Amino acid sequence: MKVVVLLSGGMDSVTALYEANARDDVVAALSVDYGAKHNACELPFAAWHCEALSIPHEVVSLPFVDRLFRSHLLTSGDAVPDGHYEEESMKQTVVPFRNAIMLSIATGFAESLEAAGVVIAAHAGDHAIYPDCRESFMSAMGNAMELGTYAHVALIRPFIDMTKTDIVKRAAAQQVRLDKTWSCYKGGDVQCGTCGTCVERREAFLCAGVQDPTTYLASPPLPERPSE
């Protein structure tokens, strides 16, 4: 089955790329630069893995998102807050309907390449904050993709019921180079270790019992998870 993989250069989508490559014919990986503070940090890692796997890599830019959309994740937004990923303040980093925008572009691209599916690495840990990471959204979007294309392009979401800890375990089992991935929402030269997504990353390695190969600016004790 020919598929297009949405690839940010973070650990989830990089792991999804390796799993798709083992299972399917990955005709292209697609990265989207939507003006986030950390896009410039992620994209070189996305390119690195595509080169390692000899997979064609396309990057598309959406400069208008930074101009028209409101989010602290964007270069036009305020500072990214520290703290646990699931906390209320992290909602400020949501880029509205980002996954739908990326999936729609990937689907049109997939139809042009005669691919039958699009892979996205959204996982269960994203559900609390991001409405467009939940299975209810994915199910509706998958229907829209199948009904809106001649080829009935499928939405493949292998990690939708998994935690980030599960993903670290799967990556470790396949010896995916997670040191060559980026999570930190703040951007910069080194991942901060304290923003929501760095905390989530550190916690995932810890819970998976896998050595974390990442260099962080600071590694204070992890905050407790907020009660559900």
Next chain:
Amino acid sequence: MKVVVLLSGGMDSVTALYEANARDDVVAALSVDYGAKHNACELPFAAWHCEALSIPHEVVSLPFVDRLFRSHLLTSGDAVPDGHYEEESMKQTVVPFRNAIMLSIATGFAESLEAAGVVIAAHAGDHAIYPDCRESFMSAMGNAMELGTYAHVALIRPFIDMTKTDIVKRAAAQQVRLDKTWSCYKGGDVQCGTCGTCVERREAFLCAGVQDPTTYLASPPLPERPSE
């Protein structure tokens, strides 16, 4: 209700803009330049109507579509064919998943503006060729939009069960300046009168019994509709 209207500068979306403006609070009209041969012809008309109605107008560009997608509608594609809009050859002008891409961007923009809905002017005449103009797609996409946003942004599709003839009648009733709209897929200085979308436009005025104010390069007798 605050809404964002997708506005190409064609007669359908221009009419939808006037109707939305009479009914709702149109906080912005959004035009998408996706590299079609006729985008440069449509966009000045989109801007003209927004200025006439004092509605903020945003244009976003997706230059990668022309590079990565295959369609005769794009500047990278072959010549746009002549003939009836519903004929097989017109399928070559489909830009894969275009409506989903535009709706997704408009939805993220709407959420940033605290708008509750996005208006698209897709109509029944589009159904034969475009999978992403059909109600089945719109229903799924509307679900994805509601589930994927905090504000549960609604997909408003006022013309989905109407013909283009119906739209001409509605525009005429409101004295919408349809001379200030563009349909022709070929681009150029004057609408050709013979491509699928020009034939559809001419037929709609004829069937509506409304004087066609458009200047065409040629106005040969309209081809017969292919049998259903």
